[in-house]
Amino acid sequence: MDHSTQRFGTRAVHAGQSPDASTGAIMTPIFQTSTYFQDAIGSPRQGYDYARVKNPTREALQGNLAALENAAHAAAFSSGLAATETLLKTVLSEGDHLICGADVYGGVYRMLAQVWTRFGIQFDFVDTTNLDAVKNAIQENTRLVHLETPSNPLITVTDIAACAKLAHEAGALVSVDNTFATPFLQNPLEMGADVVMHSTTKFLNGHSDMIGGALITNSEKLSEDFAFSQKTSGSVPGPFDCWLVLRGTKTLHVRMPVHCTNAERIAGLLDRNSEVEGVRFPGLPQHPQHELAKKQMRGFGSMVSFDVGSHERANQFVTATQVFQLAESLGGVESLVSVPYTMTHGSVPPDQKAALGITPGLVRLSIGIEDIDDLVEDLEGALETL
Ligand SMILES: Cc1ncc(COP(=O)(O)O)c(C=O)c1O
Incomplete structure (x- = not known):
């Protein structure tokens, strides 16, 4: 079926999937097999020979993710970081230069600084919200500009179309x-990006019960390269994890509006509270990229950061919340709270964190879809303990 004319919610439920050919099962089976029968040497019966190369559950997920980004191709990986690493090793060779957003998930920083630095790749962390900084950082050997928007943990917003123009020139x-x-709020390929990367661990799965990643593109060549990497480097997700994401994406369009309205209410209440400072949420009029976010996104998401002044006060706050649970990660139906300084961004050097504004008192919320009144009471109760 051609899903390109369907609306988001229909694509979310159906794209990539059709009734199972052998049983008619409506839900895509978990093809829990490593290998497939061959009628003769080199003649696999259904075109599948080994599950690192191809698996029908993974193919269904890939078809679904591509459709959600209105794209031609998607490749699923065993984690968001595995997807990012695949992208880097597909695009970059020794002597090439990478521009990476300065405010990115700490694991990306760790990968570049502690692994990729050994392989002759040059890279610069650049404030991509500043287009002059991006322009000035571009070198003759720059092959890739990697953006994270909204960013983790400072929730900054980068102009995708403007950066794409600079990079392509x-x-x-x-x-x-x-x-x-998520593709519910933003489709970077339509703004000129060449590749979209997802940690499917987060909102796409939405239930915090697996780890996965994806690369999505309209480029035939990049898609072939990503499939080659799945086969050759093997960082592929298992079929059960693919199935869990596939089940999650069916409700993405139902979950996201609740995530977004809950976050708007909470950002407003934090903004009015004297115990906290510098509330970071693109939906607030004073957010430095509020106008850009309105133009580039169809909603503001459900990630909010703010400063409580010190690591001690941050610890006091995150141990006082009851509904918001202290944990790494984000994007699940449940609300989580974390302190990026020592948690998600623990491996970023202190001077780099200081330069970015990732302070010891920065608290990050992933706002879930619980009843908003319980979330508000929980946060107000924890703020009173400060
Ligand atoms: C924005 C962002 N990108 C990528 C990742 C890495 O994804 P994964 O944990 O699935 O490897 C994370 C993890 O927190 C993230 O927050």
């Missing part, structure tokens, strides 16, 4: 980590 590709926005 210089012959570089642009990738966007769309994990925080």
